Amino acid sequence: MRCPACNAVDSRVVDSRIAEEGTATRRRRRCSSCDHRFTTYERVDHAPLTVLKSTGTTEAFDRSKVVSGLSAATKGRGVDADDLEAMATRVEDSLRMAGDEVSSAAIGLAVLDELRVVDDVSYLRFASVYKHFDAAADFHRELELMEKMAPAGGASG
The missing domain is CATH 1.10.246 (Serum Albumin; Chain A, Domain 1)
Structure with a gap:
């Protein structure tokens, strides 16, 4: 995941939790280059029906x-x-x-x-x-x- 602060491509997950009533995973990440912390959300991407x-x-x-x-x-x-x-x-x-x-x-x-x-x-x-x-x-x-x-x-x- 690309860091929004320094644009580095290496970050690691610090914490993961279920979010949005179980439809997403909230991940706290830390950039390996600048130590900036940021949050991402992961959701299933359904194929079109x-x-x-x-x-x-x-x-x-x-x-x-x-x-x-x-x-x-x-x-x-x-x-x-x-x-x-x-x-x-x-x-x-x-x-x-x-x-x-x-x-x-x-x-x-x-x-x-x-x-x-x-x-x-x-x-x-x-x-x-x-x-x-x-x-x-x-x-x-x-x-x-x-x-x-x-x-x-x-x-x-």
Whole structure:
């Protein structure tokens, strides 16, 4: 690491700590040439995630779209912004595990999986848009599916 004071390329780590809620490592360094102390932060640099749309086009993954969809589905349901961020992080992490390119359908299913655990009403709201419900029977069918998939003492609603 290059020293910001004298531009020397040799420095050593004096102290390392986890920072920014576990997303970075804070390192205190000391320059071997001038003894200047400085701090650096180390973070994982993720490869870009690409979304393959149903139309065949691709675009860069936009986490804010996931948060927006979660927010719309959970509006008025007592889910706070921190919970939405945590859910979006879990969705993004699960998608990254699948590779550098994911389908928009996989994103929708990952969001549904998150909502299923949090709140039945939010799940149904998102499912109604994602699965293009156009009749009350669609809601009924989805409720039956939820009941089959729900563990004992399942999500609230």
